[in-house]
Amino acid sequence: MFNTKSSIRENNSILVLSEIINRPEVSRAMISELIGLNKATVSAIVKQLIEDKYVIEIGPGESTSTGGRRPILLTLNKKAGISISFDVRHDRISCLITYLDGEKIEHTIEEKNMNKDNTVESIASIVEDTRDSMGHCPFGIIGITISIHGIVDHNKIEFTPYFDLDQIDLVGELETRLDLPVHIENEANLTALAEAAFDNEHCSLVSFSAHTGVGAGIILDGKLHRGHKGRSGEVGHTVLYPNGISCPCGNQGCLEQYCSTTAIVRRFRELKHNDQLTFQDLVASYHLKDSDTLNMILQFAKDFGIGLMNVIGNFDPEVVYINSEVLDEIPELISFLQNYLSMTIYKNVLIRQSRLGKKASLYGATVVNLQSYLHVDNVEFSLNMEKVLAG
Amino acid sequence: MFNTKSSIRENNSILVLSEIINRPEVSRAMISELIGLNKATVSAIVKQLIEDKYVIEIGPGESTSTGGRRPILLTLNKKAGISISFDVRHDRISCLITYLDGEKIEHTIEEKNMNKDNTVESIASIVEDTRDSMGHCPFGIIGITISIHGIVDHNKIEFTPYFDLDQIDLVGELETRLDLPVHIENEANLTALAEAAFDNEHCSLVSFSAHTGVGAGIILDGKLHRGHKGRSGEVGHTVLYPNGISCPCGNQGCLEQYCSTTAIVRRFRELKHNDQLTFQDLVASYHLKDSDTLNMILQFAKDFGIGLMNVIGNFDPEVVYINSEVLDEIPELISFLQNYLSMTIYKNVLIRQSRLGKKASLYGATVVNLQSYLHVDNVEFSLNMEKVLAG
């Protein structure tokens, strides 16, 4: 709904800022070329962005071979504010503090049982400590985003398995105490946002996460698709085997019972008749080329492939990023899946392994903070990939 | 990407026109209230729309109980142009000619074998006859849209089962011959557009069609979601039963082998050991309360429910419209499905039977013609429901 004059400026400002964020250094002239706005208009917008501390000039660039005045290079004033991300699970809380380009300031993981009584205090004290210890910067803390393993709808927790976090008004309590914008989002959705922020080539992608549960995050036209009730991509409880294994959700044969790390460990235990075996034991058994284990992994791969194909059949994305410990530990699986998909009608869909691993949702949360602060809802801008992957 | 001054006017013109299309009669003052534009701006835009023949004044309306000048009611100049829609199947071609509000001018169905050699001629001659016989109107024929049973990507047929239409450049040949805008689109997608055009309450919906094949059309935020290669919603070849019935697509256990009308007829034939039985025989057997038939239908319903749930699990729409002869003939099935879904985590999703039946894709094609002519890609405006349902 762009209908006023000022909204046009706002919109164009975001376009200009996106270009500055996306490229490490860029000139006014280049921006004008890239987005088709007049040089004079770009100059005016950049002037405002510099005044508002979003952008800084970093000196002259190289002139072209044909001569001419050297450009003045611009870059995001990444230290103008900081973003804080949390990932809260039943058994741990991790926190990532970054500058505006995603460069890591601090990353902490604390193993402890999280519940409705200690979560607000844990998060708020970290934020307050950060606020106290950080030097002055123009925007301060731009926002807090919390990754939740569960169903989130309109910034409200609908359901968390494994713990009771769904019983409190997490956002409300934190916003009251901290007086900062607080967002919560489903972990798979955040992982998808992170993948999208690191992939400038594709604007429609699926991020398929399989850990204790299975979920997909969906990015369509550069935007996160949450669904009507925040449940889009909750594919863990779509049915893979009608009349199959019973699932705590009440149904039978849910995908989660076949493709999660939990599921493959359970099968491994059944196979070896030993309830104490862990995922590490499974990996060890695989490396010893135990034939029963290999067969089990093959069956897992087939089920995983069907699960993947079914998601692709629904969304028809350009690329699918898979985030799973099982694939990380058993590298052949990715090419098995690529082969499987190449035999279907979805041979053109790219299947890739996530490069972000367990920190994906934290970086996704950073993206949410940025999007919210800049009032954009698409991932046209990216985090600084080198900085993030280095950290 | 709205960044010029004229685009703001263009955008606001579409907003105003959408309001005029959506409501049978509306005044300038009401439009100003509805979309928040200044009265003066609305007046200027409406003046242009009237000049360009999109809109006509239809006289004064009632003044309110508190008095005041009576409004001048506006309405879409529906007879300013006509839309032509085709539905081409291997054994029939149907054509729908309408005014701009969807009001039927003519609807014809011809049973004949369609193929790559006669399709262009069949379509072109109908269009040429229409052009010759119609009186003068400002826009003339605004466009041709053809519903295709198969995969369509970027206005190109990728694959048609049952016949060889995928071997010609249908759009190119018709555009050359007719010198009119020609569009093609997958049947399930068009059905979804039609459902969306008739449903002003929900902006995210899935239309689930099960006939010879199974497919879904997806509307997200009022826009058709086609996917990267036009295959979004091609759920007929997602897997319902791993290692299940072999499918011509090369895979096993595809949804289409369980939920299509073809599939239930095949099962009925197997059940009765009679290859000649038809869908009508099945319906008759159901009305006779044949217990084997009832059990078979129950199994069909369960499979259908799982298929439906899996699509919902991916997209999380507000409402699902089902278009299937089986449901039309066996009315209890819809409540069975509603019950089934109400026991899952998707209890809030509305499950509805399509009110459009076999003409759905033709009306969807009309929507495409309108969207294309008006340069919009959302279904913020609707067809005139009473007129369409009456026809």
Added chain:
DNA sequence: ATAAGTTAGTTGATTCAACTAACGAACTAT
């Protein structure tokens, strides 16, 4: 019947943002 109040739509002045064209600054190649 008249006056007061209300709503619809138009007009003219103003504001805002993008555009154009021209220019100075700063460079390269000859």
Added chain:
DNA sequence: ATAGTTCGTTAGTTGAATCAACTAACTTAT
């Protein structure tokens, strides 16, 4: 030195939305 090129700014123009004040046309109370 000079011509050509590119970057960024400046001054003036244009298009579109806004606001305030207006006319038009109606209802209701007196």
